[in-house]
Amino acid sequence: MDNLKIKATKHTPSINFDTEKNILVLKGECYPENISEFSTPIFSWLTDYLKQLTNEVVIVNLEISYFNSSTSRMLLEFFLKLEDGVVKNGNNITVNWLYDEDNDSAEEFGEEFEEDLDSLPFNLVVKED
Amino acid sequence: MLENIYYLKTELDTQGIFFCFSGPISQTLLMEIGETLRNKMHQEKTSPSTILKVFAMFVEQAQNIIHYSAEIVPEAKAGKGELRNGILVVGYENGHYYVVCGNMIENTDVSFLREQLIQLTNMSKDELKVYYKEQRRKAPHEKSKGAGLGFIELARRSVTPLKFDFRKIDEKFAFFSFRTEI
Numbered sequence: 001m002d003n004l005k006i007k008a009t010k011h012t013p014s015i016n017f018d019t020e021k022n023i024l025v026l027k028g029e030c031y032p033e034n035i036s037e038f039s040t041p042i043f044s045w046l047t048d049y050l051k052q053l054t055n056e057v058v059i060v061n062l063e064i065s066y067f068n069s070s071t072s073r074m075l076l077e078f079f080l081k082l083e084d085g086v087v088k089n090g091n092n093i094t095v096n097w098l099y100d101e102d103n104d105s106a107e108e109f110g111e112e113f114e115e116d117l118d119s120l121p122f123n124l125v126v127k128e129d
Numbered sequence: 130m131l132e133n134i135y136y137l138k139t140e141l142d143t144q145g146i147f148f149c150f151s152g153p154i155s156q157t158l159l160m161e162i163g164e165t166l167r168n169k170m171h172q173e174k175t176s177p178s179t180i181l182k183v184f185a186m187f188v189e190q191a192q193n194i195i196h197y198s199a200e201i202v203p204e205a206k207a208g209k210g211e212l213r214n215g216i217l218v219v220g221y222e223n224g225h226y227y228v229v230c231g232n233m234i235e236n237t238d239v240s241f242l243r244e245q246l247i248q249l250t251n252m253s254k255d256e257l258k259v260y261y262k263e264q265r266r267k268a269p270h271e272k273s274k275g276a277g278l279g280f281i282e283l284a285r286r287s288v289t290p291l292k293f294d295f296r297k298i299d300e301k302f303a304f305f306s307f308r309t310e311i
Contacts, residue, residue: 010164033156033195
């Protein structure tokens with residue numbers, strides 16, 4: 001299966017989903033005018049990726065310093081999809097939510113995602129300089 | 130006309146308004162203005178956390194205009210490249226940053242929006258959090274082009290209760306204005 005690589009823009013994060021290392025990285029800010037234009041290819045890739053997974057260790061690193069309200073729903077959907085993989089297929093997926101120490105908004109958003117995900121390992125990680 | 134511009138500037142200054150825009154707004158413009166506002170606040174040694182919160186309010190309010198303003202540039206109607214008009218204001222007063230937006234809406238949308246906003250202003254921060262999470266799990270409202278979470282998020286972030294106003298313009302349109310503070 002192909003990797004998914006998308007360059008960052010001023011209002012969308014970079015995507016680097018590596019199928020050999022099983023590390024998925026999203027990094028940047030996310031506040032496009034139309035989130036589904038951005039998220040559709042990501043979700044369709046993710047669906048295929050989850051289908052072919054067995055018991056590999058998968059790490060998902062998100063470093064999203066700012067996102068708008070429509071991205072908030074998209075991120076929850078993204079996490080719920082991963083959680084589905086854990087619950088229904090026994091996938092071994094861990095999410096790391098990385099944030100700057102002085103970015104209390106990103107920290108709070110991370111905490112609230114964590115509260116909403118019962119079965120997906122979700123770590124809040126302060127970024128090291 | 131020229132004297133009025135100076136009058137406008139002094140009016141803005143007395144209210145601590147350091148950014149004011151009126152006209153067609155696009156995502157590209159939003160990004161450029163947003164970056165300039167962040168640079169300005171950064172140079173003034175505003176904390177990174179506050180800068181992001183002001184920026185977040187600015188983005189939500191600007192995208193509200195982009196999605197919902199009923200004042201559409203006639204030549205650009207339909208499909209991509211559609212431009213909608215609105216007013217955006219950012220200021221600093223009594224130790225707080227504030228963001229104000231204003232745009233036309235159709236009279237038929239007033240009561241729905243008003244009820245929604247009254248409901249939000251009556252909620253505590255904890256209630257808003259629960260409501261936000263509930264709504265985030267639901268599919269967006271049929272009228273919504275974003276996530277329908279924008280106003281809830283703004284209500285959660287604002288340190289003072291949301292302020293809003295509806296003014297009837299004519300048989301078809303009303304003017305909606307809205308203020309949040311950080």
